[in-house]
Amino acid sequence: MNSRFAVATHIMAYLAFAHEGNRPTNSESIAQKLGTNPVVVRRLIGSLRAADLVRTQLGAGGGASLTRCPDKISLLDILDAIEQPSDPDLFALGSIENDVCSHHIGSCIQSSLQDIFGAAEEAMKKELAGSTLADVLSQVSKISCPEQFAAAQSNLSATTSVG
Amino acid sequence: MNSRFAVATHIMAYLAFAHEGNRPTNSESIAQKLGTNPVVVRRLIGSLRAADLVRTQLGAGGGASLTRCPDKISLLDILDAIEQPSDPDLFALGSIENDVCSHHIGSCIQSSLQDIFGAAEEAMKKELAGSTLADVLSQVSKISCPEQFAAAQSNLSATTSVG
DNA sequence: TAATTACGTAACCGTATTGGTTACATATTA
DNA sequence: TAATATGTAACCAATACGGTTACGTAATTA
Numbered sequence: 001m002n003s004r005f006a007v008a009t010h011i012m013a014y015l016a017f018a019h020e021g022n023r024p025t026n027s028e029s030i031a032q033k034l035g036t037n038p039v040v041v042r043r044l045i046g047s048l049r050a051a052d053l054v055r056t057q058l059g060a061g062g063g064a065s066l067t068r069c070p071d072k073i074s075l076l077d078i079l080d081a082i083e084q085p086s087d088p089d090l091f092a093l094g095s096i097e098n099d100v101c102s103h104h105i106g107s108c109i110q111s112s113l114q115d116i117f118g119a120a121e122e123a124m125k126k127e128l129a130g131s132t133l134a135d136v137l138s139q140v141s142k143i144s145c146p147e148q149f150a151a152a153q154s155n156l157s158a159t160t161s162v163g
Numbered sequence: 164m165n166s167r168f169a170v171a172t173h174i175m176a177y178l179a180f181a182h183e184g185n186r187p188t189n190s191e192s193i194a195q196k197l198g199t200n201p202v203v204v205r206r207l208i209g210s211l212r213a214a215d216l217v218r219t220q221l222g223a224g225g226g227a228s229l230t231r232c233p234d235k236i237s238l239l240d241i242l243d244a245i246e247q248p249s250d251p252d253l254f255a256l257g258s259i260e261n262d263v264c265s266h267h268i269g270s271c272i273q274s275s276l277q278d279i280f281g282a283a284e285e286a287m288k289k290e291l292a293g294s295t296l297a298d299v300l301s302q303v304s305k306i307s308c309p310e311q312f313a314a315a316q317s318n319l320s321a322t323t324s325v326g
Numbered sequence: 327t328a329a330t331t332a333c334g335t336a337a338c339c340g341t342a343t344t345g346g347t348t349a350c351a352t353a354t355t356a
Numbered sequence: 357t358a359a360t361a362t363g364t365a366a367c368c369a370a371t372a373c374g375g376t377t378a379c380g381t382a383a384t385t386a
Contacts, residue, residue: 002347003230003344003372004344006276006280009277010272010273013272013275013276014272026360026361026362027361027362028361036341036345036346037345037346037347038346038361038362039345039346039348039363039364040344040346040347042361042362042363042364043345043363043364045362046362046363048365056355056361056362056363057353057354057362058352058353058355058356058361058362058363059352059353059355059359059360059361059362060353060354060356060358060359060360060361061354061355061356061359061360061361062353062355062361062362063303063362064353064362071364073356075279075283088367108303109173109176109177109299109303110173112176112299112302113169113172113173113176113299113303113304115170116238116290116291116294116298116299119290119294120238120287120290120291121287122287122288122290123286123287124283124284124286124287124290125283125287126286127279127282127283127286127287128279128283131279131282135279136272136275136276136279139275139278140271142270142274166373166374167373169330189331189332189333190332191335198372199375200375200376201332201333202334202335202374202376202377203333203373203374203375203376205332205333205335206334206335206336206374208333209333209334209335209338219332219333219334220332220333220382221333221381221382221383221384222330222331222332222333222381222382222383222384222385223329223330223331223332223383223384223385224331224332224334224383224384224385225331225382225383225384226332226333239367245357255353257331302367320345
């Protein structure tokens with residue numbers, strides 16, 4: 001899960017950069033910036049699309065774009081989008097949840113731990129819910145490298161316009 | 164990571180149950196209760212011992228026992244104990260952290276995301292730091308199944324005394 | 327002292343997951 | 357109609373993990 005989340009957030013950040021220019025961004029250029037494969041990007045974009053965070057457009061000039069403004073998309077939205085049925089829970093008890101352990105004391109411990117793990121997960125999600133893509137962008141522009149940020153923005157819109 | 168944490172916490176909970184009776188608990192009996200293999204238990208106990216949460220005793224009548232009272236051991240202590248160098252971080256950027264991506268905008272996004280991910284992780288850890296093994300035990304005894312809890316406690320001390 | 331117990335650790339295996347890659351059908355644009 | 361780009365399946369290699377066996381070593385106990 002962890003790398004998927006980071007990559008997905010990265011993708012969303014790039015799409016947020018390109019959000020002003022109305023042209024979609026293709027998986028090829030995102031993959032190149034991330035140093036990965038276009039199919040990997042498309043797979044994640046597929047999950048993001050299923051969660052209605054991005055829309056995609058087929059055909060020439062196609063690609064992905066955000067469905068709403070970056071300040072309306074939290075990092076929790078992204079996490080929820082890429083969560084898979086195979087990721088039951090960040091703190092899943094996994095193989096412990098079997099019949100062998102379902103004697104009294106075992107199941108009692110389990111339910112107790114699940115409460116605590118659930119609280120920890122909630123705390124994490126609450127934090128992620130408080131950060132939006134817009135926050136990421138403004139942090140980038142303010143703190144890290146303002147002039148490169150401006151240059152990158154114009155580069156990006158140029159890239160997405162040209163192809 | 165996630166299963167390791169859950170299993171380790173389970174192990175610690177069992178050791179906490181046995182903490183009053185001064186006899187250590189062997190990996191065999193813990194593994195049996197958890198429906199797993201003694202070696203798996205010993206591996207985790209090895210990490211817990213390295214973090215000075217448990218001590219182990221070799222030889223006949225040996226096993227593991229807590230180094231301090233359950234109310235002095237937080238779930239964060241356990242998480243920290245079993246964190247491995249290969250688990251750099253819950254939100255690690257993984258394969259993104261390569262040279263290809265280290266152009267200006269990419270590295271800016273990364274540092275921004277790392278801040279946010281770090282905050283989320285901190286929130287989670289803070290929650291775990293607030294829960295002790297004693298809390299787990301009392302939750303088990305109070306909420307879930309008081310009479311079984313009492314029975315299990317006496318069973319456990321009997322088990323660890325007899326072998 | 328000898329036998330038993332139990333840990334510590336290495337080694338190996340099967341499985342699951344993941345990311346990377348190729349390939350191709352489909353849709354959209356020009 | 358040609359070019360572009362997505363959607364998706366399929367396959368591969370690498371990694372991680374849990375399970376298991378095996379064995380050396382230490383401590384107890386008879």
